[in-house]
Amino acid sequence: MRNATATALLTAAVGAAGARLGLRGAQRLTRRTDPGAGAAFGAALFAPERWNRLNHRGEQVTLLEGPAYAAGAAAAVWLAPGLAPRVRTAGVAAALGAGALGAYDDLYGTADRRGLRGHLSALKNGELTTGGVKLVGIGALGLGCGALVRRGSVLDKALAGIVVAGAANAVNLLDLRPGRAVKAAAVVAGPGLVRRSAGPAEDRGALVLGAAGLGAAAALLPEDLGERAMLGDAGANALGALLGVAAAAGASRAGLVWRAAALTAVTLAGEKVSFTRLIAACPPLDAFDRLGRRPVTEAKVPAQAARAAEADPVLTADLDDPPHDPDTRG
Numbered sequence: 001m002r003n004a005t006a007t008a009l010l011t012a013a014v015g016a017a018g019a020r021l022g023l024r025g026a027q028r029l030t031r032r033t034d035p036g037a038g039a040a041f042g043a044a045l046f047a048p049e050r051w052n053r054l055n056h057r058g059e060q061v062t063l064l065e066g067p068a069y070a071a072g073a074a075a076a077v078w079l080a081p082g083l084a085p086r087v088r089t090a091g092v093a094a095a096l097g098a099g100a101l102g103a104y105d106d107l108y109g110t111a112d113r114r115g116l117r118g119h120l121s122a123l124k125n126g127e128l129t130t131g132g133v134k135l136v137g138i139g140a141l142g143l144g145c146g147a148l149v150r151r152g153s154v155l156d157k158a159l160a161g162i163v164v165a166g167a168a169n170a171v172n173l174l175d176l177r178p179g180r181a182v183k184a185a186a187v188v189a190g191p192g193l194v195r196r197s198a199g200p201a202e203d204r205g206a207l208v209l210g211a212a213g214l215g216a217a218a219a220l221l222p223e224d225l226g227e228r229a230m231l232g233d234a235g236a237n238a239l240g241a242l243l244g245v246a247a248a249a250g251a252s253r254a255g256l257v258w259r260a261a262a263l264t265a266v267t268l269a270g271e272k273v274s275f276t277r278l279i280a281a282c283p284p285l286d287a288f289d290r291l292g293r294r295p296v297t298e299a300k301v302p303a304q305a306a307r308a309a310e311a312d313p314v315l316t317a318d319l320d321d322p323p324h325d326p327d328t329r330g
Helices: 002-030 040-043 065-079 087-109 115-124 130-149 154-174 180-197 202-225 232-250 253-269 276-282 284-289 302-310
Strands: 052-054 059-063
Touching: 002 065, 002 180, 002 202, 040 052, 040 202, 065 087, 065 202, 087 130, 087 154, 087 202, 087 232, 130 154, 130 232, 130 276, 154 180, 154 253, 180 202, 180 232, 202 232, 232 253, 276 284
Parallel strands: none
Antiparallel strands: 052 059
């Protein structure tokens, strides 16, 4: 597996470079004052106010990290040597498809309907919310990617689809604090990649896909922790979906079953409890969660210090706001 490990490291580096270049290019586009003739749509799409959000400190951060992540990770998968065509297609589709659906919710979503229950309720009443579009879209995307990476029975393909869609949602549930989603993804997926680097040749696809996903995410972690940018739905869904494809590609049927069950449980739990509160109540998890972040009471504008203190996860209830609303993340 030495060649596979080298390929994975190269793919991670390509993903990191692609994500960095993507973020830099996207930020440059939003700063252009003269987009040129015939570029009215592009000018509207990349208007800074479309992508900026206020965090809990009252400071502006950009959501452009999300599209940059999706593009960088997809490029790394596309360029990775030696991947089976079906695995390559699934990886690129997961990153770009989930990223596009998340970006749609980022840009056009409202807070009228929140969480899985809210969007399902809206669908039941004949109302299609942006979250509902994302819910249906990522579900279909997961099933399609699962069918591509699994050659076994229909059951295997369905379980793989649940893993992909569930992972996309799980990472999004965690994207409520700077760096949390990326750190959690690295802790959960990292050991599996290390194990696969010494495993059989059939683990090559899963190893390379996971390396692309984590490499691109790690490159953007400084912006995320520094509160200059956030993954938003676009980045969180893309990261989760790509790591879900990697997990589904390399798992046994038993592995698919427990992963699907665990991710379904996380999704349902997210409707009832605040993960931010749970993390804050566990000192080791809270310490890891705060690692690399600015202190809660630190604000770039002094007048915002009181607001930042009010947003402490132990003291406030607004942290139960669902993670698909980027305005609530800080």
